[in-house]
Amino acid sequence: MTTAPTTSRELTFRVRRFDPDTGSAPHWDSYTVNVAEGMTVLEALHQIKAEKEPTLAWRSSCRMGVCGSCGMFINDLPRLACQTQVLHLGTHVITVAPLPNYPNVKDLVPNLEPLIEKHAAIKPFIIHPNSQEVDEPTGEFLQIAEEREAFSQFTYCIKCGLCLAACPTVATDPLFLGPQALAQAYRYTADNRDCGVEERLESIDMFHGPYQCHMAGACSVACPKGVDPAFGIQLLKRTLVLDSIGFGKKKSSVAKVSPLADVVKAIEEFAPPPRTVSQ
Amino acid sequence: MRETRLWSLHLLAIPIIFVLLGMHLAIMHYAPVFYGMSVDKAREFGTMIERGKSVVQFVLYILLLIAGLYHGLYGLRGILRELPLTPTLIKVVDIGILTFGLLIFALGTYVTWWTFSFKAGG
Numbered sequence: 235m236t237t238a239p240t241t242s243r244e245l246t247f248r249v250r251r252f253d254p255d256t257g258s259a260p261h262w263d264s265y266t267v268n269v270a271e272g273m274t275v276l277e278a279l280h281q282i283k284a285e286k287e288p289t290l291a292w293r294s295s296c297r298m299g300v301c302g303s304c305g306m307f308i309n310d311l312p313r314l315a316c317q318t319q320v321l322h323l324g325t326h327v328i329t330v331a332p333l334p335n336y337p338n339v340k341d342l343v344p345n346l347e348p349l350i351e352k353h354a355a356i357k358p359f360i361i362h363p364n365s366q367e368v369d370e371p372t373g374e375f376l377q378i379a380e381e382r383e384a385f386s387q388f389t390y391c392i393k394c395g396l397c398l399a400a401c402p403t404v405a406t407d408p409l410f411l412g413p414q415a416l417a418q419a420y421r422y423t424a425d426n427r428d429c430g431v432e433e434r435l436e437s438i439d440m441f442h443g444p445y446q447c448h449m450a451g452a453c454s455v456a457c458p459k460g461v462d463p464a465f466g467i468q469l470l471k472r473t474l475v476l477d478s479i480g481f482g483k484k485k486s487s488v489a490k491v492s493p494l495a496d497v498v499k500a501i502e503e504f505a506p507p508p509r510t511v512s513q
Numbered sequence: 514m515r516e517t518r519l520w521s522l523h524l525l526a527i528p529i530i531f532v533l534l535g536m537h538l539a540i541m542h543y544a545p546v547f548y549g550m551s552v553d554k555a556r557e558f559g560t561m562i563e564r565g566k567s568v569v570q571f572v573l574y575i576l577l578l579i580a581g582l583y584h585g586l587y588g589l590r591g592i593l594r595e596l597p598l599t600p601t602l603i604k605v606v607d608i609g610i611l612t613f614g615l616l617i618f619a620l621g622t623y624v625t626w627w628t629f630s631f632k633a634g635g
Contacts, residue, residue, distance in 0.1 A: 407595050441516055443516060446595070474517045478517045478521065
């Protein structure tokens with residue numbers, strides 16, 4: 235690929251097309267698009283769909299890098315189409331394909347079921363021994379800033395699936411839980427409010443779990459939210475090893491404080507300070 | 514915690530191999546440096562038999578055999594199990610590697626024991 239001069243505004247998009255209903259093999263179609271400064275790949279696709287190819291399919295929603303729907307393989311890297319500015323790619327020809335390591339539904343639409351299934355497998359929720367307390371909490375659990383900091387970055391995951399598309403291990407071992415699920419396993423295991431450490435660790439302590447990670451780090455590079463799943467997997471390994479030799483967190487050490495009734499009462503009794511400046 | 518223990522042992526084998534292989538190199542290949550003995554002399558049959566009669570050496574070489582075999586074969590298992598295998602083939606890989614490891618361990622132990630219990634002319 236050659237570097238595009240900054241004055242050029244007409245670029246070629248090579249888009250991977252696939253329609254299972256027609257039975258034809260996947261192929262590439264090219265479209266010329268007039269691009270402006272600040273235009274994203276998602277906007278270019280909208281332009282192609284509006285002006286040239288109404289059957290072109292992809293998945294998108296928020297247009298601001300929050301929902302994680304528009305993950306695509308843009309210029310051979312997994313990226314969010316809504317966060318990728320066309321001119322920043324710096325090429326005359328821009329290739330857009332569906333995310334690798336996922337089945338292809340149609341055109342640029344990947345089937346994200348593997349991501350969802352693996353995510354669900356690691357029990358991505360706070361586990362509490364008393365389900366009544368979860369449904370109808372009688373108090374709140376204390377969590378100080380340092381405790382939150384232990385897993386804070388992993389809460390930014392938007393489940394876009396780019397990390398699985400970038401992962402070389404997922405490419406060769408589809409059963410590998412993958413960076414997204416494993417980083418989330420660490421996120422919940424490190425949460426001091428969680429009481430299901432053993433249950434969760436038991437579900438991931440297998441051959442296709444964290445030990446399959448080759449530490450390529452491609453997941454961390456691909457993540458559009460700055461999460462470092464590769465680091466999360468290493469932290470998870472440490473947690474598993476410590477737990478296996480009896481030094482793990484056996485149960486939540488969190489203290490339940492401030493019954494909600496007291497909080498409500500405190501709010502009700504709250505009196506604003508006297509005014510110091512007369513109106 | 515099965516896989517965690519297997520993986521932890523895999524890592525634990527690394528420093529063991531590092532130390533014991535270092536000792537092996539010092540004894541066999543760097544004998545002029547550490548023992549003032551020529552390499553040819555260090556590799557002579559008589560010298561080996563003499564060393565092999567040491568209980569310490571016997572134990573250390575068995576440990577090196579265990580650590581080396583475990584580390585290597587666990588790594589090989591990891592490579593083979595990344596292939597798209599059926600559950601039956603996965604069992605074949607696991608059992609095959611375990612069997613191969615035990616056979617090589619038995620052979621290595623026999624050789625080490627043979628050296629340890631060698632009697633000249635016997």
